[in-house]
Amino acid sequence: MVGHTALAFALAAGVAAAVGLPRERALLFGAVAGAFAVVPDVDMGYAVVGLITILADGPTQFPEAFWETGNTVHRGITHSLLVGGLGAMLFGLSASHGRRRIAGVLGLASLVAVTLGVLGGLRAGVVSLFVLAGGAVVVGARVGGLDAGETAGAAFIGILSHPFGDIFTGTVPHLLYPLDIHLLPKRVMLSADPTVHLLGTFGLELITVWLAMTVYLGLRGERVWGRIHRRAVLGAGYVGTLLALPPPTLSVSYHFVFSVLAVGLVGVVDLPTPELDTARSKLSLVTTGLAAVTIAWLAYSAGYLIVG
Structure with missing residues (x-):
């Protein structure tokens, strides 16, 4: 979700600034x-059924039951460029x-009703969550x-950019759902x-975050x-985990993701040095932590390519 939000923010704020919107309005846009950009992922709400399964069958079902249940509808109707474009307009x-607002509200309600009639209750429930989440953003x-x-x-940029951020992370979204056409x-x-695929995907995520940070600071x-x-x-020290942790993949990535993100804590921990950054602020902590994570990723990737 961080990558989706960062990419949409960078695109929207950058475009807004380029067309001459004032700084604060460009940031808001x-x-x-x-x-x-987060709204399409409400389809993972159905994974709650997976959590119920976990409680019933025991912890050995986690995380398989959670993801298998969520993936029943994940990256389908809410990740469709057709549905997303219509939703953004509405x-x-x-x-x-006045009348335009009434038309928009009725259109969103009709979207749920048509989905119910054509695709059934499960997907209608997902579209309902999509409409409610988008309505909250409105x-x-x-x-x-x-x-x-x-x-x-903002809706067009956020919703329509989302599916493209999922191309390399598992099953590719059905971009023209419900049409039986796969691009x-x-x-x-x-x-x-x-x-290497996971490390590359993680690197793309980092790039989008850096892009958003660059636009924001700019x-x-x-x-x-x-x-x-x-x-x-200090993030370079993360290369040592090559000897302690198994190589991560998309299927088994928790140990890598959580540990490499933990490296970002160097951004919030003061070290015993007399030359502290005079421009310290919360933003400086975030950028320092992000830089540490990036260096950790680079070091680990280089080490894996050399050792592997």
């Missing part, structure tokens, strides 16, 4: 697009006034001060080596390098 209308956008056109634009193969691999008149403390190089 990007933030709303980032929120819309969210924009519902952010308007309310937030209105409170923040975006007009209907800006809200629609991409079911799996897109960066490498035949599953560990709109604030700052540079990324000025917000990174040199202790981030």
Whole structure:
């Protein structure tokens, strides 16, 4: 989800700034697009059934039962460019006034009703969650001060960019659902080596986060390098986990993901050095932690390629 939000924010805020929107409005536009980018993943709500299965059958079913249940509908209807484009348009209308708002609300309700009649109750329930989540973002956008056109634009960027962020992480989204047309193969691999594929995918995620951070700081008149403390190089020590942990893959990645993200704590821990960053702030902590994670990923990747 972080990658989806970061990519949508970077695209939206960057475009908004390029067309001349004031800084604060461009940031708000990007933030709303980032929120819309999370909306398609409400289809994982069905994985709650998997949690119930886990409670009934015991912990040996985790995480298989959770993911297998969630994947029943995951990356289907809410990840469709057709449904997402229609939803974005209707969210924009519902952010308007008078008859246009009524048309938008009725359109969203009709989307749920048609899904129920054509695809059944399960997918209608997923679309209902999609509509409710998107509606909540619309309310937030209105409170923040975006007009209907800006809200629609943020919805299009956020919702339609989401599926492309899932191309390398497991099963590829059905981009033209419910049409029986597949634009991409079911799996897109960066490498035949599953560990190299995971490391490449993780690297793409880091790139999107850095892109978002660069756009954000750029709109604030700052540079990324000025917000990174040199202790981030400590992340290079993560290469040692090559000897302690099994090589990660998409199927078994928890030990890698959680441990490499933990390296980011160097951004929030003060070291006994007399030369602390004079520009310390919460943002500096985040950028330093992100830099440490990036260095850890680079070190681990290089070590794996050399050793493997």
